[in-house]
Amino acid sequence: MDLADATWTDVRDADPEVGVVPVGSTEQHGPHAPLGTDAMAAEAVAEAGVEAYEREDDDATVALAPTIPVGVAEEHRAFAGTLWVSPDTFRAYVRETAESLASHGVDVVVFVNGHGGNVDALREVTARLTRDGTAAAAAFTWFDVVDVDVPMGHGGGRETALLRHVAPHLVREDRVEQAAAGASDRWGDWVAGVNVAHDTDAFSANGVVGDPRDGDAATGEAMLDDAADALACVLDALADRTSD
Numbered sequence: 174m175d176l177a178d179a180t181w182t183d184v185r186d187a188d189p190e191v192g193v194v195p196v197g198s199t200e201q202h203g204p205h206a207p208l209g210t211d212a213m214a215a216e217a218v219a220e221a222g223v224e225a226y227e228r229e230d231d232d233a234t235v236a237l238a239p240t241i242p243v244g245v246a247e248e249h250r251a252f253a254g255t256l257w258v259s260p261d262t263f264r265a266y267v268r269e270t271a272e273s274l275a276s277h278g279v280d281v282v283v284f285v286n287g288h289g290g291n292v293d294a295l296r297e298v299t300a301r302l303t304r305d306g307t308a309a310a311a312a313f314t315w316f317d318v319v320d321v322d323v324p325m326g327h328g329g330g331r332e333t334a335l336l337r338h339v340a341p342h343l344v345r346e347d348r349v350e351q352a353a354a355g356a357s358d359r360w361g362d363w364v365a366g367v368n369v370a371h372d373t374d375a376f377s378a379n380g381v382v383g384d385p386r387d388g389d390a391a392t393g394e395a396m397l398d399d400a401a402d403a404l405a406c407v408l409d410a411l412a413d414r415t416s417d
């Protein structure tokens with residue numbers, strides 16, 4: 174159940190035990206892909222995963238929270254339009270959002286994440302929520318679980334392919350060649366095993382890492398299916414943990 178569309182009485186009557194919170198970012202994704210890429214990807218995966226989970230188990234109702242749109246993304250600050258909050262603010266915000274779900278009886282909370290910069294903070298927060306007994310919590314980062322022959326990068330083949338499936342009108346295909354030409358082939362500036370770059374503009378002129386020409390809409394659809402199945406498995410495993 175989509176919390177933004179439901180009424181409070183709907184939620185009371187359904188009494189969901191599982192909560193899913195999509196977490197994105199609003200940050201540059203090169204000249205060809207929208208600033209909302211990570212939020213859109215997280216939301217699409219969360220919706221598909223919840224659907225897959227509810228399909229497998231008729232009794233299961235999931236509270237799907239609205240997508241958190243701004244994350245830990247200061248590394249992209251050189252690029253116009255990028256928004257960020259500090260890790261402290263982000264951790265507090267996502268933790269308290271999960272705590273409010275738990276106060277209504279939700280005892281499984283999974284953050285469905287679309288941005289690499291959020292990973293460390295989400296790992297800390299989900300460990301704390303679990304150890305405190307607030308909820309069985311986990312962070313699910315979609316691009317880490319899909320099995321596809323397209324490297325991740327940033328605004329590269331994997332993310333662009335997912336967009337080609339879920340929001341094709343937002344991919345500026347006429348700028349993809351230019352995006353590829355200005356891209357870096359790896360994340361960071363590595364010297365003797367150490368990444369000496371903190372900000373993206375130190376190693377990528379246009380913000381892209383990888384090749385956005387890789388991965389068509391069918392690849393995007395396959396990744397979405399993969400991620401949805403994986404999310405359903407994670408929800409199922411956490412629900413099992415809390416049932417005994």
Ligand SMILES: [Zn+2]
Binds near residue numbers: 202211287288327332
């Ligand atoms: Zn991204």
